[in-house]
Amino acid sequence: MARSLLLIARQAPWSGLAAREALDIVLAGGAFDLPMAMLFLDDGVFQLAAAQQPAAVQQKDLTANLQALQLFGVEELYAAGRSLRERGLAEDALGLPVRLLDDAELTALLDRFDEVITL
Amino acid sequence: MATMKFTLALFSAPTSPASRRALRFAEAALAGGHEIVRIFFYQEGVHGASANLVTPQDEPDLARQWQDFITAHGLDGVVCIAAALRRGVLDGQEARRYARPAANVASGWALSGLGQLHEAVQQSDRLVCFGGP
Protein backbone atom coordinates (compact mmCIF):
# COMPACT_ATOMS: atom_id res chain seq x y z
CA MET A 1 0.00 0.00 0.00
CA ALA A 2 1.21 3.50 -0.79
CA ARG A 3 2.75 5.41 2.09
CA SER A 4 0.67 8.39 3.18
CA LEU A 5 1.94 11.89 3.89
CA LEU A 6 0.54 14.68 6.03
CA LEU A 7 1.87 18.14 5.26
CA ILE A 8 1.50 20.63 8.10
CA ALA A 9 1.53 24.16 6.67
CA ARG A 10 2.55 26.76 9.27
CA GLN A 11 3.52 29.64 6.99
CA ALA A 12 1.52 32.76 6.19
CA PRO A 13 0.79 32.99 2.46
CA TRP A 14 2.66 36.10 1.26
CA SER A 15 5.87 35.93 3.29
CA GLY A 16 8.04 34.40 0.59
CA LEU A 17 8.25 31.04 -1.10
CA ALA A 18 7.59 28.89 1.96
CA ALA A 19 3.83 28.46 1.65
CA ARG A 20 3.94 27.85 -2.11
CA GLU A 21 6.81 25.38 -1.91
CA ALA A 22 5.01 23.50 0.86
CA LEU A 23 1.87 23.30 -1.26
CA ASP A 24 3.91 22.13 -4.27
CA ILE A 25 4.95 19.04 -2.30
CA VAL A 26 1.30 18.12 -1.81
CA LEU A 27 0.29 18.88 -5.41
CA ALA A 28 3.18 16.73 -6.70
CA GLY A 29 2.12 13.86 -4.45
CA GLY A 30 -1.49 14.25 -5.56
CA ALA A 31 -0.40 14.12 -9.19
CA PHE A 32 1.07 10.67 -8.45
CA ASP A 33 -2.19 9.58 -6.79
CA LEU A 34 -0.47 9.23 -3.43
CA PRO A 35 -2.49 9.52 -0.21
CA MET A 36 -1.88 13.08 0.94
CA ALA A 37 -3.47 15.45 3.40
CA MET A 38 -2.85 18.98 4.65
CA LEU A 39 -3.19 20.50 8.07
CA PHE A 40 -3.13 24.29 8.38
CA LEU A 41 -1.56 25.22 11.70
CA ASP A 42 -0.35 28.43 13.34
CA ASP A 43 0.10 31.22 10.72
CA GLY A 44 -0.69 28.64 8.04
CA VAL A 45 -4.40 29.25 8.67
CA PHE A 46 -3.99 32.72 7.11
CA GLN A 47 -3.65 30.88 3.78
CA LEU A 48 -7.35 30.03 4.13
CA ALA A 49 -8.74 33.54 4.55
CA ALA A 50 -11.23 34.49 1.83
CA ALA A 51 -11.01 37.49 -0.54
CA GLN A 52 -7.25 38.02 -0.28
CA GLN A 53 -5.64 40.19 -2.97
CA PRO A 54 -2.06 39.00 -3.43
CA ALA A 55 -1.78 41.03 -6.66
CA ALA A 56 -1.44 44.08 -4.40
CA VAL A 57 2.00 42.75 -3.41
CA GLN A 58 2.79 41.23 -6.83
CA GLN A 59 2.26 37.67 -5.63
CA LYS A 60 0.66 34.85 -7.55
CA ASP A 61 -2.61 33.71 -6.06
CA LEU A 62 -1.83 30.75 -3.83
CA THR A 63 -5.55 30.40 -3.13
CA ALA A 64 -6.11 29.23 -6.72
CA ASN A 65 -3.60 26.42 -6.14
CA LEU A 66 -5.26 25.54 -2.86
CA GLN A 67 -8.57 25.26 -4.71
CA ALA A 68 -6.84 22.85 -7.11
CA LEU A 69 -6.02 20.41 -4.32
CA GLN A 70 -9.37 18.66 -4.76
CA LEU A 71 -8.70 18.26 -8.49
CA PHE A 72 -5.42 16.56 -7.57
CA GLY A 73 -7.30 14.13 -5.36
CA VAL A 74 -6.20 15.76 -2.10
CA GLU A 75 -9.49 15.86 -0.26
CA GLU A 76 -8.37 15.70 3.35
CA LEU A 77 -7.89 19.31 4.39
CA TYR A 78 -7.77 20.24 8.06
CA ALA A 79 -7.16 23.34 10.12
CA ALA A 80 -6.37 23.69 13.80
CA GLY A 81 -9.34 25.29 15.54
CA ARG A 82 -6.93 26.62 18.14
CA SER A 83 -4.89 28.48 15.48
CA LEU A 84 -8.03 30.10 14.05
CA ARG A 85 -9.20 31.23 17.51
CA GLU A 86 -5.76 32.60 18.43
CA ARG A 87 -5.82 34.71 15.26
CA GLY A 88 -9.43 35.85 15.50
CA LEU A 89 -10.35 34.03 12.29
CA ALA A 90 -13.95 32.80 12.14
CA GLU A 91 -14.77 29.61 10.28
CA ASP A 92 -17.14 31.47 7.96
CA ALA A 93 -14.27 33.80 6.97
CA LEU A 94 -12.44 30.94 5.28
CA GLY A 95 -12.33 30.63 1.50
CA LEU A 96 -11.64 26.92 1.43
CA PRO A 97 -13.67 24.07 2.92
CA VAL A 98 -11.57 22.56 5.69
CA ARG A 99 -12.40 20.45 8.72
CA LEU A 100 -11.59 22.14 11.99
CA LEU A 101 -9.85 19.93 14.53
CA ASP A 102 -9.64 20.37 18.29
CA ASP A 103 -6.43 19.59 20.18
CA ALA A 104 -7.22 15.92 20.78
CA GLU A 105 -8.07 15.42 17.11
CA LEU A 106 -4.78 17.08 16.11
CA THR A 107 -2.82 14.56 18.14
CA ALA A 108 -4.78 11.66 16.66
CA LEU A 109 -4.36 13.00 13.10
CA LEU A 110 -0.58 12.53 13.01
CA ASP A 111 -0.89 8.87 13.97
CA ARG A 112 -2.94 8.17 10.83
CA PHE A 113 -0.07 9.02 8.46
CA ASP A 114 3.14 7.23 7.60
CA GLU A 115 5.10 10.46 7.19
CA VAL A 116 4.74 14.09 8.25
CA ILE A 117 6.41 17.20 6.85
CA THR A 118 5.98 20.41 8.84
CA LEU A 119 6.91 23.55 6.96
CA MET B 1 17.28 -2.37 15.33
CA ALA B 2 16.54 -3.91 11.95
CA THR B 3 18.07 -2.33 8.88
CA MET B 4 16.11 0.73 7.81
CA LYS B 5 15.71 2.49 4.50
CA PHE B 6 15.86 6.25 4.93
CA THR B 7 14.95 9.11 2.64
CA LEU B 8 16.53 12.34 3.81
CA ALA B 9 15.27 15.77 2.80
CA LEU B 10 17.31 18.91 3.39
CA PHE B 11 15.57 22.30 3.35
CA SER B 12 18.39 24.56 4.55
CA ALA B 13 21.51 26.00 2.93
CA PRO B 14 24.92 24.42 3.56
CA THR B 15 25.74 27.42 5.77
CA SER B 16 23.10 26.32 8.28
CA PRO B 17 23.65 24.02 11.27
CA ALA B 18 20.72 21.96 9.95
CA SER B 19 22.80 21.01 6.91
CA ARG B 20 25.58 19.77 9.17
CA ARG B 21 23.15 17.77 11.32
CA ALA B 22 21.69 16.16 8.21
CA LEU B 23 25.15 15.12 7.05
CA ARG B 24 26.11 13.72 10.46
CA PHE B 25 22.80 11.82 10.56
CA ALA B 26 23.41 10.42 7.08
CA GLU B 27 26.94 9.32 8.04
CA ALA B 28 25.65 7.64 11.19
CA ALA B 29 22.87 5.91 9.25
CA LEU B 30 25.32 4.35 6.79
CA ALA B 31 27.77 3.50 9.58
CA GLY B 32 24.92 1.71 11.35
CA GLY B 33 24.34 -0.49 8.32
CA HIS B 34 21.20 1.32 7.15
CA GLU B 35 20.37 2.34 3.61
CA ILE B 36 19.81 5.85 2.26
CA VAL B 37 17.42 5.60 -0.68
CA ARG B 38 17.81 9.23 -1.70
CA ILE B 39 18.82 12.62 -0.36
CA PHE B 40 16.47 15.30 -1.65
CA PHE B 41 17.49 18.96 -1.57
CA TYR B 42 14.60 21.43 -1.43
CA GLN B 43 14.08 25.12 -0.70
CA GLU B 44 17.39 26.65 0.49
CA GLY B 45 18.91 23.18 0.50
CA VAL B 46 19.47 23.51 -3.25
CA HIS B 47 22.43 25.83 -2.58
CA GLY B 48 24.34 22.73 -1.50
CA ALA B 49 24.61 21.76 -5.16
CA SER B 50 26.35 24.99 -6.11
CA ALA B 51 29.97 24.55 -7.16
CA ASN B 52 30.50 28.26 -6.59
CA LEU B 53 30.47 28.29 -2.81
CA VAL B 54 33.78 29.52 -1.44
CA THR B 55 34.32 28.80 2.23
CA PRO B 56 37.17 30.43 4.17
CA GLN B 57 39.95 27.92 4.78
CA ASP B 58 39.50 27.90 8.55
CA GLU B 59 35.76 27.15 8.34
CA PRO B 60 34.14 23.78 7.60
CA ASP B 61 33.09 23.47 3.95
CA LEU B 62 29.71 21.74 4.24
CA ALA B 63 28.95 21.86 0.53
CA ARG B 64 32.25 20.10 -0.17
CA GLN B 65 31.60 17.58 2.63
CA TRP B 66 28.17 16.80 1.17
CA GLN B 67 29.60 16.29 -2.28
CA ASP B 68 32.43 14.07 -1.01
CA PHE B 69 29.98 12.04 1.08
CA ILE B 70 27.53 11.52 -1.76
CA THR B 71 30.29 10.60 -4.20
CA ALA B 72 32.13 8.30 -1.79
CA HIS B 73 29.01 6.26 -1.09
CA GLY B 74 27.48 6.46 -4.54
CA LEU B 75 24.31 8.02 -3.10
CA ASP B 76 21.42 9.46 -5.05
CA GLY B 77 21.52 13.21 -4.41
CA VAL B 78 18.60 14.95 -6.12
CA VAL B 79 18.05 18.70 -6.22
CA CYS B 80 14.52 20.01 -6.79
CA ILE B 81 14.70 21.70 -10.18
CA ALA B 82 11.97 24.28 -9.57
CA ALA B 83 13.50 25.35 -6.25
CA ALA B 84 16.97 25.41 -7.83
CA LEU B 85 15.97 27.59 -10.81
CA ARG B 86 14.35 30.15 -8.50
CA ARG B 87 17.62 30.39 -6.55
CA GLY B 88 20.02 30.51 -9.48
CA VAL B 89 21.31 26.96 -9.12
CA LEU B 90 21.55 25.73 -12.72
CA ASP B 91 23.23 22.87 -14.54
CA GLY B 92 24.49 23.19 -18.11
CA GLN B 93 21.22 22.12 -19.66
CA GLU B 94 19.13 24.63 -17.67
CA ALA B 95 21.64 27.43 -18.24
CA ARG B 96 21.31 26.87 -22.00
CA ARG B 97 17.53 26.51 -21.82
CA TYR B 98 17.10 29.86 -20.07
CA ALA B 99 20.07 31.57 -21.78
CA ARG B 100 21.91 32.20 -18.53
CA PRO B 101 25.65 32.97 -18.67
CA ALA B 102 26.85 30.17 -16.39
CA ALA B 103 26.02 26.78 -14.96
CA ASN B 104 27.03 26.32 -11.34
CA VAL B 105 25.83 22.85 -10.35
CA ALA B 106 28.68 20.63 -9.21
CA SER B 107 29.06 17.28 -10.92
CA GLY B 108 27.28 14.37 -9.31
CA TRP B 109 24.02 16.23 -8.67
CA ALA B 110 20.81 15.54 -10.53
CA LEU B 111 18.22 18.28 -11.01
CA SER B 112 14.76 16.76 -11.03
CA GLY B 113 11.19 17.22 -9.86
CA LEU B 114 9.38 16.81 -6.55
CA GLY B 115 8.15 13.45 -7.80
CA GLN B 116 11.61 12.16 -6.92
CA LEU B 117 10.96 12.97 -3.27
CA HIS B 118 7.66 11.10 -3.31
CA GLU B 119 9.09 8.15 -5.18
CA ALA B 120 11.89 7.83 -2.61
CA VAL B 121 9.43 8.05 0.29
CA GLN B 122 7.44 5.20 -1.23
CA GLN B 123 10.58 3.04 -1.23
CA SER B 124 11.66 3.97 2.31
CA ASP B 125 10.80 3.08 5.87
CA ARG B 126 11.33 6.63 7.13
CA LEU B 127 11.51 10.16 5.79
CA VAL B 128 13.70 12.39 7.92
CA CYS B 129 13.68 16.13 7.15
CA PHE B 130 16.30 18.66 8.20
CA GLY B 131 15.76 22.39 7.97
CA GLY B 132 15.48 25.64 9.84
CA PRO B 133 18.54 26.93 11.67
Place this chain on the structure above:
Amino acid sequence: MATLHVLSHSPFADSRLDSCLVLMSVRDGLLLSGDAVYALQPGSAPHAALRTRPAGARLYALEEDVRARALSAGDDVELIDYPRFVELAGEFDRVNSWL
Protein backbone atom coordinates in the same frame (compact mmCIF):
# COMPACT_ATOMS: atom_id res chain seq x y z
CA MET C 1 6.11 4.70 19.93
CA ALA C 2 4.45 7.22 17.66
CA THR C 3 6.02 10.47 16.48
CA LEU C 4 9.50 11.79 17.18
CA HIS C 5 9.20 15.57 17.00
CA VAL C 6 12.42 17.42 16.19
CA LEU C 7 12.89 21.10 17.00
CA SER C 8 15.85 23.29 16.01
CA HIS C 9 14.60 26.87 16.45
CA SER C 10 15.21 28.79 19.65
CA PRO C 11 12.02 28.57 21.74
CA PHE C 12 12.28 32.24 22.63
CA ALA C 13 10.08 34.29 20.27
CA ASP C 14 9.08 31.25 18.25
CA SER C 15 5.84 29.28 18.50
CA ARG C 16 7.10 25.87 17.33
CA LEU C 17 7.69 24.47 20.80
CA ASP C 18 4.25 25.56 22.01
CA SER C 19 2.48 24.08 18.98
CA CYS C 20 4.52 20.91 19.21
CA LEU C 21 3.47 20.44 22.85
CA VAL C 22 -0.18 20.78 21.78
CA LEU C 23 0.21 18.06 19.15
CA MET C 24 2.21 15.63 21.28
CA SER C 25 0.75 12.41 22.61
CA VAL C 26 1.98 10.30 25.52
CA ARG C 27 3.63 7.96 23.02
CA ASP C 28 5.58 10.72 21.27
CA GLY C 29 9.12 11.91 21.82
CA LEU C 30 10.67 15.36 21.55
CA LEU C 31 14.24 15.88 20.36
CA LEU C 32 15.82 19.28 20.93
CA SER C 33 18.59 20.13 18.49
CA GLY C 34 20.40 23.32 17.48
CA ASP C 35 19.05 26.42 19.21
CA ALA C 36 16.03 24.49 20.47
CA VAL C 37 18.26 23.18 23.29
CA TYR C 38 17.96 26.66 24.84
CA ALA C 39 14.64 25.34 26.13
CA LEU C 40 16.75 23.54 28.73
CA GLN C 41 17.75 26.88 30.26
CA PRO C 42 16.63 26.63 33.91
CA GLY C 43 14.19 29.24 35.12
CA SER C 44 12.99 30.09 31.60
CA ALA C 45 9.43 29.90 30.30
CA PRO C 46 10.32 27.28 27.64
CA HIS C 47 11.93 25.13 30.34
CA ALA C 48 8.69 25.26 32.31
CA ALA C 49 6.72 24.54 29.14
CA LEU C 50 8.70 21.33 28.55
CA ARG C 51 7.30 20.06 31.83
CA THR C 52 3.79 20.38 30.45
CA ARG C 53 4.40 17.68 27.83
CA PRO C 54 2.18 14.62 28.15
CA ALA C 55 3.27 12.29 30.94
CA GLY C 56 5.25 9.49 29.35
CA ALA C 57 6.45 11.50 26.36
CA ARG C 58 10.24 11.14 26.21
CA LEU C 59 12.59 14.12 25.99
CA TYR C 60 15.90 13.98 24.11
CA ALA C 61 18.57 16.56 23.31
CA LEU C 62 21.54 16.42 20.94
CA GLU C 63 24.52 16.25 23.28
CA GLU C 64 26.80 18.29 20.98
CA ASP C 65 24.35 21.19 20.89
CA VAL C 66 23.93 21.16 24.68
CA ARG C 67 27.71 21.08 25.21
CA ALA C 68 28.38 23.78 22.61
CA ARG C 69 26.10 26.17 24.50
CA ALA C 70 27.38 25.35 28.00
CA LEU C 71 23.95 24.13 29.00
CA SER C 72 23.15 21.17 31.19
CA ALA C 73 20.23 18.80 31.11
CA GLY C 74 18.13 17.39 33.94
CA ASP C 75 17.60 13.71 34.66
CA ASP C 76 14.48 13.63 32.53
CA VAL C 77 16.48 14.40 29.35
CA GLU C 78 18.36 11.75 27.42
CA LEU C 79 21.43 13.27 25.77
CA ILE C 80 22.00 11.59 22.43
CA ASP C 81 24.60 11.33 19.66
CA TYR C 82 23.95 10.74 15.95
CA PRO C 83 23.95 6.91 16.07
CA ARG C 84 21.25 7.16 18.76
CA PHE C 85 19.35 9.74 16.66
CA VAL C 86 19.31 7.23 13.78
CA GLU C 87 18.14 4.52 16.18
CA LEU C 88 15.30 6.72 17.47
CA ALA C 89 14.24 7.54 13.90
CA GLY C 90 13.68 3.82 13.46
CA GLU C 91 12.08 3.18 16.85
CA PHE C 92 9.44 5.85 16.41
CA ASP C 93 6.85 5.37 13.67
CA ARG C 94 7.62 8.72 12.03
CA VAL C 95 9.88 11.74 12.42
CA ASN C 96 8.27 15.18 12.38
CA SER C 97 10.87 17.92 12.02
CA TRP C 98 9.47 21.39 12.66
CA LEU C 99 11.26 23.11 9.77
